Amino acid sequence: MQLMDSSHSNPMSLCSQADSQRTLYPYVTGTSVIGVKYKDGILMAADMGGSYGSTLRYKSVERMKPIGKHSLLGASGEISDFQEILHYLDELILYDNMWDDGNSLGPKEVHSYLTRVMYNRRNKFNPLWNSLVLGGVKNGQKYLGTVSMIGVHFEDNHVATGFGNHLARPILRDEWHEDLSFEDGVKLLEKCMRVLLYRDRSAVNKLQIAKITEEGVTISQPYSLKTFWGFSAFQNPTVGAEGSW
Amino acid sequence: MTKQQANWSPYDNNGGSCVAIAGADYCVIAADTRMSTGYNILTRDYSKICKLADKCVMASSGFQADVRALQKHLAARHLIYQHQHNKQMSCPAMAQLLSNTLYYKRFFPYYSFNVLGGLDNEGKGCVFTYDAVGSYEKVGYSSQGSGSTLIMPFLDNQLKSPSPLLLPALDAVTPLSEPEAVDLVKTVFASATERDIYTGDKLEIVILNASGIRREYMDLRKD
Numbered sequence: 001m002q003l004m005d006s007s008h009s010n011p012m013s014l015c016s017q018a019d020s021q022r023t024l025y026p027y028v029t030g031t032s033v034i035g036v037k038y039k040d041g042i043l044m045a046a047d048m049g050g051s052y053g054s055t056l057r058y059k060s061v062e063r064m065k066p067i068g069k070h071s072l073l074g075a076s077g078e079i080s081d082f083q084e085i086l087h088y089l090d091e092l093i094l095y096d097n098m099w100d101d102g103n104s105l106g107p108k109e110v111h112s113y114l115t116r117v118m119y120n121r122r123n124k125f126n127p128l129w130n131s132l133v134l135g136g137v138k139n140g141q142k143y144l145g146t147v148s149m150i151g152v153h154f155e156d157n158h159v160a161t162g163f164g165n166h167l168a169r170p171i172l173r174d175e176w177h178e179d180l181s182f183e184d185g186v187k188l189l190e191k192c193m194r195v196l197l198y199r200d201r202s203a204v205n206k207l208q209i210a211k212i213t214e215e216g217v218t219i220s221q222p223y224s225l226k227t228f229w230g231f232s233a234f235q236n237p238t239v240g241a242e243g244s245w
Numbered sequence: 246m247t248k249q250q251a252n253w254s255p256y257d258n259n260g261g262s263c264v265a266i267a268g269a270d271y272c273v274i275a276a277d278t279r280m281s282t283g284y285n286i287l288t289r290d291y292s293k294i295c296k297l298a299d300k301c302v303m304a305s306s307g308f309q310a311d312v313r314a315l316q317k318h319l320a321a322r323h324l325i326y327q328h329q330h331n332k333q334m335s336c337p338a339m340a341q342l343l344s345n346t347l348y349y350k351r352f353f354p355y356y357s358f359n360v361l362g363g364l365d366n367e368g369k370g371c372v373f374t375y376d377a378v379g380s381y382e383k384v385g386y387s388s389q390g391s392g393s394t395l396i397m398p399f400l401d402n403q404l405k406s407p408s409p410l411l412l413p414a415l416d417a418v419t420p421l422s423e424p425e426a427v428d429l430v431k432t433v434f435a436s437a438t439e440r441d442i443y444t445g446d447k448l449e450i451v452i453l454n455a456s457g458i459r460r461e462y463m464d465l466r467k468d
Contacts, residue, residue: 025252119310122255123353129253150255151310154280156288165285 022126026078028052030063031202032164033074034192035133036176037142037157038185041213042135044074045189047197048222049204056204064210066217068093071107071136072210073114076161077149078129085128088117107136107143111153119151131161137214160192163200168192182211194225256308256356257282260443261293262392263304264430265362266404267370267385271423271454274362275430276304276390277438277465279446289446289467296458298323301336301363302451303343306390307377308356315355318346336363340373340381347379354378358389364453370418385417392437392444399433427452431463438465 028050035044050058063082064074067089075082092113096105105113111134121127127149135144145155158172171192180188186209197203205227210219238244263276276293279286294304295316303319305312322342326334334342340361347355354377361373361381374387386404388396407415419426430450438445445468450461 115310115313119314122310125255127253149253150257151314152257152259152282152287152308153310153313154288154291156290165287169285 022124023078023081023129026081026129028057028079029129029202030061030076030079030082031200032160032162032168032196033063033076033131033133034160034164034168034172034189035074035135035144035146035158036172036180036185036189037135037144038180038182040182041137041142041211042072042144043182043185043189044072044133044135044210044212045193045207046074046076046210047193047204047207049202049206050079051202054201056202059204059206060222062208062219064208064219066212066219067110067134067136068096069104069216070138070212071105071110071134072212072217073110074133074135074161074210075130077131081128081130085114085117085130085132089113104138106138106141107134107145108138110134110136111143111145111147111155115147115151115153118147118149118153122150133159133161136212140214163196163203164192167195167199171195190225194227197225197227256311258307258356258391258443259287259309260391261306262388262390262396262434262437262441262444263293263306263358263360264388264396264400264433265304265360265372265374265386266400266421266426266430267362267372267418268421268423268426269370269418270364270368271426271452272302272362272364272370272372273423273426273430273450273452274302274304274360275434275448275450276306277392277434277444277446278449279444280309281443284442286446292449294449294451295320296451297334297339297361298336298363299333299458300365300453301334301339301361302453302458303339303359303361304389305357305359307358311355312357315343315346315357315359319343322346335366336361336371336373337365337383339363340371340383343373343375344379344381347375347377351378358393360387360389362451362453364455368455370453385419388433390444392434392441395437395440396433399436400429403429423452423454427461434463434465 033046046063050061146159147153160168205224260281265274280291359375448463452459
């Protein structure tokens with residue numbers, strides 16, 4: 001309680017011992033995740049980069065993981081916090097399985113759990129620095145939701161985190177429709193990922209696409225997108241400004 | 246090189262507007278369904294309205310995570326009340342509970358701007374309006390949220406509320422019929438949508454009266 005008061009009267013004077021215990025800023029981060037509902041379930045895409053500030057430190061980070069039987073979690077933001085969340089979810093799913101009662105937590109329940117976890121950490125001023133995308137299918141019901149690091153959450157037919165909100169959502173608003181086929185869904189996600197690759201500084205050209213249906217989760221092998229740089233303006237970039245580069 | 250301080254805010258404004266109007270034997274509660282952050286729209290289809298009890302409905306705008314936590318908290322408290330009293334909470338009772346719940350977090354507030362609407366024990370419409378820390382008042386009508394500055398003066402004009410300074414206090418409940426009040430709400434949101442960037446997409450209207458609860462939707466401009 002004392003800490004809470006001091007942080008409000010003067011945010012700059014948090015006592016130093018407590019500082020070393022709480023998240024101040026992220027270190028190793030992943031960029032956008034995009035998710036869409038399609039005919040048979042959910043499709044999700046994320047690249048495999050783990051940036052350390054402006055350095056591309058890790059190039060094989062799996063930012064999407066299956067959760068239980070019915071859900072798929074994608075995360076952007078601090079990678080170590082994502083690993084922590086996976087640890088919490090492991091325990092959640094374990095306890096769920098140990099009941100051995102034929103019931104299993106669906107994507108809606110997992111999303112609700114994650115929302116509560118993120119919000120509670122925000123309340124303690126020690127957030128998990130992630131934006132999460134949670135998708136899944138249970139009993140034929142498709143579910144796609146998202147939670148931010150401060151607990152803002154919602155579900156929709158298409159969601160994205162970070163830069164995806166600025167670059168991918170507009171494309172999805174225009175081109176997404178009910179009952180996309182798998183091929184169309186992948187094409188749509190690839191279109192969004194390509195734009196992100198061109199325009200997001202922290203994007204890398206090595207991505208995975210994950211699919212979740214009633215049958216289960218499939219996460220593709222990593223692959224890269226074809227890009228096009230053959231614009232005439234790039235052929236002779238200094239033509240309008242001799243001497244520059 | 247000074248130590249880098251925390252650069253995140255525990256709050257965000259997800260926008261939106263809420264309105265409630267009390268009638269002689271009904272209450273209309275309405276809110277748009279747009280959820281935004283900064284200049285982005287997160288989703289066009291998120292309900293800000295929550296039924297807390299049979300005759301008590303709350304609409305809240307502001308920081309969505311806090312709004313949702315508040316709704317869950319009140320719903321849980323209502324369940325306990327039902328277990329202990331074997332009846333539903335009345336709207337004035339819920340009004341007090343909401344005020345107390347908000348003030349409890351006076352020093353780390355729920356960033357939630359609420360209007361509570363419902364029917365009192367005599368079946369008459371009642372509306373309670375709140376600020377983020379629980380100060381509240383029973384009124385005949387109210388609006389909260391990003392469009393409230395646009396909506397409130399218009400409601401004042403159309404509903405011609407008697408001065409709250411009069412003694413004895415005059416009833417502020419509107420003499421308008423239920424369809425007239427619903428129509429006014431639709432008009433008010435259509436106007437607010439024009440000028441408030443955070444209001445739009447779809448309007449959700451909940452009407453409470455003697456026959457029960459009813460929901461209506463109306464499309465609003467998506468820009």
